[in-house]
Amino acid sequence: MNEQAIRQAITDCIVLNNCLSNTDFLGFPNGKKGKVRDIYDLGDQLLLITTDRQSAFDRLLANVPFKGAVLNQTSAYWFGATEDIVPNHVISISDPNAILAKKCRVIPIEFVIRGYLTGSTDTSAWTLYAKGGREMCGNILPDGMVKNQKFAKPIITPTTKSEEHDESISPAEIVARKIVSRETWDGLEKIAFKLFDRGVEIAAMRGLILVDTKYEFGIDRDGQITLIDEIHTPDSSRYWLADSYAERLAAGREPENIDKEFLRLWFKQNCDPYHDQELPEAPADLVEELSFRYIKLYEMITGRNFNAASDFSVRERLKKNLSGIL
Numbered sequence: 001m002n003e004q005a006i007r008q009a010i011t012d013c014i015v016l017n018n019c020l021s022n023t024d025f026l027g028f029p030n031g032k033k034g035k036v037r038d039i040y041d042l043g044d045q046l047l048l049i050t051t052d053r054q055s056a057f058d059r060l061l062a063n064v065p066f067k068g069a070v071l072n073q074t075s076a077y078w079f080g081a082t083e084d085i086v087p088n089h090v091i092s093i094s095d096p097n098a099i100l101a102k103k104c105r106v107i108p109i110e111f112v113i114r115g116y117l118t119g120s121t122d123t124s125a126w127t128l129y130a131k132g133g134r135e136m137c138g139n140i141l142p143d144g145m146v147k148n149q150k151f152a153k154p155i156i157t158p159t160t161k162s163e164e165h166d167e168s169i170s171p172a173e174i175v176a177r178k179i180v181s182r183e184t185w186d187g188l189e190k191i192a193f194k195l196f197d198r199g200v201e202i203a204a205m206r207g208l209i210l211v212d213t214k215y216e217f218g219i220d221r222d223g224q225i226t227l228i229d230e231i232h233t234p235d236s237s238r239y240w241l242a243d244s245y246a247e248r249l250a251a252g253r254e255p256e257n258i259d260k261e262f263l264r265l266w267f268k269q270n271c272d273p274y275h276d277q278e279l280p281e282a283p284a285d286l287v288e289e290l291s292f293r294y295i296k297l298y299e300m301i302t303g304r305n306f307n308a309a310s311d312f313s314v315r316e317r318l319k320k321n322l323s324g325i326l
Contacts, residue, residue: 003292009308010291013065014284019052020097020314021063026322035060036071036235041103044221045091047325049098049318054282054290055235056264057121057273062282062290066308069096070294071233077302078231081202085194088227089218095321096307097314104218104226107180108161109169111192114212115154115200117145118238120264122274123168125157138170148249154196156189161216188217188225199232206300208258209245213237232301234259234294258297263290 013019023031023038026049030041035055040047050068054061073096079088089101119126125136126147134141137157158174159166171189175182192215203210214236216229230236240255248255263286267273271280295306 006295006306006308007288007292010065010288010295013291014288018314019063019065020049020068020318021051021053023049023051023318025315026318028325036068042325044103046089046101046103047094047098047322048101049095050230051097054260054263054287056260057267059273059279061263061267061279062287064287064294065291066306067291067294069314070298070306071230071235072097072099073306074233074298074301075099075230077304078199078233079227082195082198082227082231085198086191086217086227087220087224088231089220094325095318097318098322100325101228102220102226104220104228106161106216106218106228107188109174109179109188109217110159110161110166111188111215111217112157112159112212113154113192113196113214114151114157115196115209116148116150116211117141118148118211120261120268137168138172146249146252148255154193156192159214191215191217191225191227195227195231199237203232203239203301204242206303207242208297208300209240209242209255211238211240234297239297258293258300260290262286 028040028047032039036051036053038049038051050072052063052065052067054064054067076090076093076099079090089104091100091102094100114125117125117129121127128136129141129145134143136155139155139157158169158171160169171185174180175185180188195215196213199210199213210232213232215227215231218226218228220226237259238261239258241258245255263282266286267279273279295308298306
């Protein structure tokens with residue numbers, strides 16, 4: 001679809017109230033609502049439905065047209081592009097918004113890989129560095145770096161998984177707390193860096209910089225390490241446009257991003273998203289622009305056209321496509 005057609009489809013989606021904000025209407029039992037995904041326990045399998053909810057600062061900011069389908073299909077692409085590195089949990093792509101997945105025992109660590117010193121949140125690498133911090137999860141950073149500068153080599157800054165707020169943790173602490181053994185950690189770290197290297201390589205071929213991302217792993221019923229959740233999506237990752245990066249860095253300007261960072265920045269400039277009890281409503285034009293950027297990123301990464309037709313109900317489509325799951 002061309003840009004005009006995509007933007008019209010986004011507008012139509014909003015007018016028709018066709019965003020997927022929740023999946024309660026499906027009536028599936030054993031459901032659990034995450035920040036973005038609704039997960040249903042089907043016994044040996046999980047049904048993961050990616051909604052259009054936009055989350056940041058551990059808060060719901062807005063519902064973004066087509067976001068769930070973009071995230072789900074972007075993950076599907078990357079799962080296929082990395083399955084030679086590590087097995088993943090995908091059984092089938094049941095719907096543009098849904099994945100039927102193997103149930104795994106989740107390793108309670110998020111493997112955050114950073115290629116650049118950046119960020120805007122209170123816990124971001126740049127914020128901590130600007131305040132004088134030089135040690136991050138066991139990584140010692142040199143003095144004299146500037147915002148958005150590339151690290152000499154990517155670093156890993158793990159966090160514990162939490163329903164409320166993730167906690168930064170070093171590999172040494174992970175082993176000391178016996179969350180995983182040293183041998184298991186070393187193996188998982190190696191896999192995470194291989195996944196990041198693959199992401200950087202493919203992104204570069206598409207004119208993109210994969211700035212940072214996070215991975216989650218589990219152990220399947222056969223004891224095999226398995227990549228779960230999502231991979232290299234605009235929600236779990238930060239992307240910049242490659243062709244203007246060097247010039248903008250030299251000029252002290254922010255890189256051209258193609259992710260949700262600009263919406264994060266708007267909330268930081270207009271409220272205290274960590275402490276305000278109520279947040280202002282996200283501006284409609286920013287929500288529409290974010291939807292367009294999600295779609296654009298999907299098409300850049302995959303080389304495929306995104307089906308942004310809005311002359312259907314996402315709810316009715318899900319009901320039809322998932323009718324045989326139970």
